[in-house]
Amino acid sequence: MEGKQPESEHSEHSDAVRDDGVEPYGPGGKFLQVLGDVPPTFEVINQVSGVLRDPWCRPVTVCGRMRISQCHRWHPLRLRGVISVILVMDQFLDRFGEVSDTAPGSGFYKGLMTAMITLGAFIGAMNQGWLADAYSRKYSIMIAVAIFTVGSVLQTAAIDYPMLVAARLIGGIGIGMLSMVVPLYISEISPPEIRGTLLVLEELSIVVGIVVSFWITYGTQYIHSHWSWQLPFLLQIVPGLILGFAAIFLPFSPRWLASQGREQEALVELAKLRRLPATDARVQKEWSEIITDAKFQAATVKQRHPSLAGGSTISKVRLEFAGWVDCVRPGCWRRTLVGAGLMFFQQFVGINALIYYAPTLFGTMGLDLNMSLIMSGVVNVAQLVGVISSLWTMDRFGRRKLLLTGSVAMCISHIIITALVGMYSGNWPQHTTAGWTSVAFLFVYMLAFGASWGPVPWAMPAEIFPSSLRAKGVAISTCSNWINNFIIGLVTPPLVQNTGWGAYLFFAFFCLFSGLWTFYFVPETNGKTLEQMDDVFNDCTGAEEMAQRANLREQMASQSIAS
Incomplete structure (x- = not known):
């Protein structure tokens, strides 16, 4: 609306206590209570500072730092910075003459080599969804890191152009998988008060990786051997291995556990993430919302595709495809x-x-x-x-x-x-x-x-x-x-x-x-809000979902009282 400052995702959580009487997590609650009132200009700075300092948010911060170090979710963070310098190194052009400016068709070969990693990322992103749902976000991160590491090793050891192109395709698959699952995992384990801030930090982490990797590769060009281009490819393995090793100690996503029917495990993991007792009102409220959402998702699938609600493999495949088709149906x-x-x-x-x-x-x-x-x-x-x-x-x-x-x-x-x-x-x-x-x-x-x-x-x-x-x-x-x-x-x-x-x-x-x-x-x-988004897009998808959720909460409350 013109002339009116829209309420940000951050500001709607800025009060110390929500309307329902439950104090919010992290920077929206405890951290801002300590600071007191602050000028609006510095609100986002306080949000970011809260992410880094609040103990409830440290698991999220760790993952974010991994993401910054990792070669990405992402656009190949390091790869974007690395390849721009490697493409003009004499030692690299001696090994892979196809991309030299003097070689016939060099423009095509250079473009194919550069673009192959993004083609792999597309393949990885397309296929990571079912892996993350079937094997958990945690294990799918480890699988993606393994694929990325194999691709990086092959790039470092490449002896000819076809091997380099194939290696970049493999590495790209791992990058694409991470580009899907890491943001999903972080959004699922982070307190609601900082999810908006993390969306902005997403692009910041990409550009930081580009800048750092570029200057590292700029320095290696002065090495007078094949290591001038091999070392940058090799170094990208390091953050990948750090992420893969650290993933062993990461908790399972409470939302993924809830979707698998493991509700009590979801409560335990959520309490660990928030560093609060499982009986804390905030943890209980968020856990209830997670369980409601998981049941809502299952109910929505049955409502939209009742004939595919069976548990057979064929039904699951058809249901997965139907979910993609739903995104282009009227209303979405x-x-x-x-x-x-x-x-x-x-x-x-x-x-x-x-x-x-x-x-x-x-x-x-x-x-x-x-x-x-x-x-x-x-x-x-x-x-x-x-x-x-x-x-x-x-x-x-x-x-x-x-x-x-x-x-x-x-x-x-x-x-x-x-x-x-x-x-x-x-x-x-x-x-x-x-x-x-x-x-x-x-x-x-x-x-x-x-x-x-x-x-x-x-x-x-x-x-x-x-x-x-x-x-x-x-x-x-x-x-x-x-x-x-x-x-x-x-x-x-x-x-x-x-x-x-x-x-x-x-x-x-x-x-x-x-x-x-x-x-x-x-x-x-x-x-x-979700209801306002319906007005923005001239449909009623969000309002219908809100009504269904309200009915589901009432049913769960009735069952809880009856038991």
Whole structure:
């Protein structure tokens, strides 16, 4: 609503005691009681500080740190930073001559090698859902780490181009699996008061990994042997092994246990996570909500697909497929379109193309190789600054305004770079001012992306889907990210090689289109409740679910009194 500051997900928990008389967990409760009233500007800082300091939240913090260190959930955190430098190393080009600029078809081979890891991630993300449901979030993390480690070892030991491509595909499968299960696990074990903050920290962890990995790889280029490119590939095994080993000691997700009918075990694990007695009112209330949700999910499946409620293997497979189809049925298809569309434009505005091939692109602006590498690292820092700013701006200004502003700023930057590269790329030494102006607008682009199209597409999908379809809706959005990431990685090298300034014009068009699409199709979701989300998307999916949940709670309360 214009003229009214929307209530953020954080602020609705800011009181020390909720309306139901139960004190909230963590930074929304105990931590803010200690601080007292604080200026709104610093609210999100207190939220993050609460995540790090509150003992009830430490299990979540540990997982978050693992995620930052790990090669990702994710866009290949380290791999995005690593590959941009490795692609210009002489030792690497000597071993894999197919990707050398002088080799025939090098643009295609370079794109295939770069994009293969995102294709693997798409495959991994598509298949992780049933693994996480069948074997638990904890064990599926360990499986994903094992696959990722095998891929990293094979990349390090690759002796020819086909082996390297296959190794990156295997490693990508592990990354895609982690990209699904780690955020799911963290959201399931975290106190409600900090889930919104963790959504913003998601993109921050990605960019921190990119920055750190880039500068590590920049340093290894001075090793005058094959270890200059093998060491970065080998080092990414370390955080993977740390995560895999630490996963042994992680608790099972209480929500997964509840979905398996292991209700008392869910209570025990929840009490451990909150570091409170199982009899504590807060633990009991959250446990009751978890059990209600698990029963609601089961009841919803039976209601939507009564003929598939049997326990046979064929019924389970058909039911899994039907769940995906539900995401595109009337009542949910607009939400799915928004989630998948955000991820599409996140890739097609050109961010990964600039990160993967930044040294090459800086070369088209007239910079020598060493300066191109240095500036590639600096623009990653610019993106990090933009992401940090979104910790404050996302809830204050809303998702939609950030997306629109980011699209405009990125489009203008691309157009100016297109004009300068098109006019002066034939003689950069005589036009150094134009070259550095291009670099400056690339910085503007990275800042704008980091503050808008970087974090928002990861935050919105978790907000817009009703609970019964949230897991699959977020999965579709994530898979959209990976498959479009794959396409961008595949087409960018020949695009840059054959068109020069045309690559920037290509991405400028999609920046413009992203703004128009956002203006006409993306609603503001900041601070909206489930019922309000129905009004936003002009359906009644959420309200129907709320009514069903209320009836289920009444039935459970009646059964409890009767017993």
